[in-house]
Amino acid sequence: MSQRVLITAGASGVGRAMAEAFAARGARVWVADVDGAALDTCPDGWGRSLVDVADEAAMAAMFDEIRRGWGGLDVLCANAGIAGPTAPVEGVTLDDWRACIAVNLDGAFLAAKYAAPMMKSQGAGAMILTSSTAGQYGYPNRSPYAAAKWGVIGLTKTLAMELGAYGVRANAICPGAVEGLRMEGVLQREAAAKGMTRDQVYAGYAAGTSMGRFIEARDVAEMAVFLASDAARLVSGQVIAVDGHTVNPDPRP
Structure with missing residues (x-):
């Protein structure tokens, strides 16, 4: 039987690359996203839900729909x-802090909460949570994002301990800087805050990695496919960076 795969934020960026990678291997794919226009571009054969991952009622309803449609x-x-705000900690508002935590950490918690039963x-399953290298090292001027992504790692390790006896695995992927629109926004904001050009940032x-480059969404997607496969059947509770090997997590020149 083909795998039944749910991907949050699956209509664009890294999530879309994950969805396409799983679909290419014959999986049944369901994408959840807050962007209706992006959802409309997804293939007809994919399940789709317009949902805010920080809205518990909406998440519960989506999982009920998945249960009815797929049975598991x-x-x-x-x-x-x-991405959250790009500012020194004293320049971060509590509202911006909470908004970043809500999507990055609360959203992962709610997804795990409703997938676990x-x-x-x-007696089987694989949870793959997207953290970040910011969840391993911290990053200056990104305190809400780094705190949320560290939280995702703690959640992942706890899920692995709770669910292992039921045959369910949990792992975290930590992408580095990913080419794409979201990272482009970070670059532009940091450039403005530091009085630098986008290219300098x-x-x-890039210089903070041993391979001297950003990664692509497909690199993260391929790791997700591996972690969901039988080849990783005893891989659980792990935090795996896909980042070109970060050697200096501080992006300041």
Whole structure:
């Protein structure tokens, strides 16, 4: 039987790359996203839900729909996230802090909360949570994002401990700087805050990796496919960076 895969923030960016990678291997794919226009571009064969991952009622309703439609869930990719503000800690408002935590951490928690009963009843499943290298090292001027992504790692390790006895695995992927629109926004904001050009900030991030470059969404997607596969059947509670090997997490030149 083909895998049943739910991907939050699955209509664009890294999530879309995950959805396409799973679909290419014959999986049944369901994408959740807050962007209706992006959802409209998804293939007809995919399940789709317009949902805010921080809205518990909406998440519960989506999982009920998945249960009715599929009867269960084999793979959860809790991928939804926002960049949050780019500012020193004293310049971050509490509202901006809470908004970043809500999507990045609350959203992962709610996805795991509602996926767990289905996977436990099956005696199998794989949860893949998207953290970040910011959740391993911290980043200057990104305190809400880094705090949320550290939280995702703690959640992942706890899920692995809670669910392992039921045959359910949980792992976190930590992408580095990913080429795309979201990282482009970070680059532009940091450039403005530091009085630098966008290219100077980009070079600082790239120079912080041993491979000297950003990664692409497909690199993260391929890791997700591996972690959901039988080849990773005893891989759980792990935090795996896909980042070109970060050697200096501080992107300042």
